[in-house]
Amino acid sequence: MRQRVTGAIAVVPAGMAVLGALAGCSSSTPKTRQTLSLDGPWASEFQKGFADAKSEWERDVLRDGVVTATEYEQSRAHVRSCLGDAGLTIAWNGSGGFSLGSKSGSYPDDFFDRADPILQQCESQWAGWIPVLFEQVRRNPEKKDEATIQVACLEAAGLVDKTYSKQRWSRDNEKGDFPFDAMSGSARRCSLDPLSLWLTE
Incomplete structure (x- = not known):
């Protein structure tokens, strides 16, 4: 409780x-x-x-x-x-x-x-x-490359297109400045559960 x-x-x-x-x-x-x-x-x-x-x-x-x-x-x-x-x-x-x-x-x-x-x-x-x-x-139980799973999740969520690379995500993540609303529900889901393993809501 x-x-x-x-x-x-x-x-x-x-x-x-x-x-x-x-x-x-x-x-x-x-x-x-x-x-x-x-x-x-x-x-x-x-x-x-x-x-x-x-x-x-x-x-x-x-x-x-x-x-x-x-x-x-x-x-x-x-x-x-x-x-x-x-x-x-x-x-x-x-x-x-x-x-x-x-x-x-x-x-x-x-x-x-x-x-x-x-x-x-x-x-x-x-x-x-x-x-x-x-x-x-x-x-991330298998410890997959973070940039790879983040980009895949963001693309599947429609937040980025296929031109958005792992290198671009790494730079954006380091600066904390993304070309999408990082506080949106979809973006936060990718941050918390990029492989869709446990979030159900």
Whole structure:
């Protein structure tokens, strides 16, 4: 169950693991850098995530080279609980972001400056690489070339024609400037689910 957020003020892209330190949500950092032996298209990312993990819980999730939907939701639940201990709420949306709010409904001018370090620590302890690996593997399990699948999706959606190349998409993506409305429903679907593997709406 997601908490209702009143007066949410911060909307940030999901899957961005922000690392920090703040008393209140402790982390367990290994003394030595641990590694995994995995195979598969996302093996190197899982190995890096495991080595970078700030908690044993995150390492346990990443150890087998898979982030399940249950583990993904458990990660969110832990982040929500950690924030709740500090009087904060969080709600994720289906378009790749979340809203951060106050349980008390009070939003002083320095609310985000005070809340951001808490969010960073909670994500460091309970999220780390888990969200980004779950989301990226779900949208592109075989790790196909991103430019290729984006152009194919955009063309199928009627947002670009056959002259729009992978090189052009890469340049446009780097600049964040596309020849179509990147916030339109079709464009966002291509960004989130270019292979049409999981979005049903």
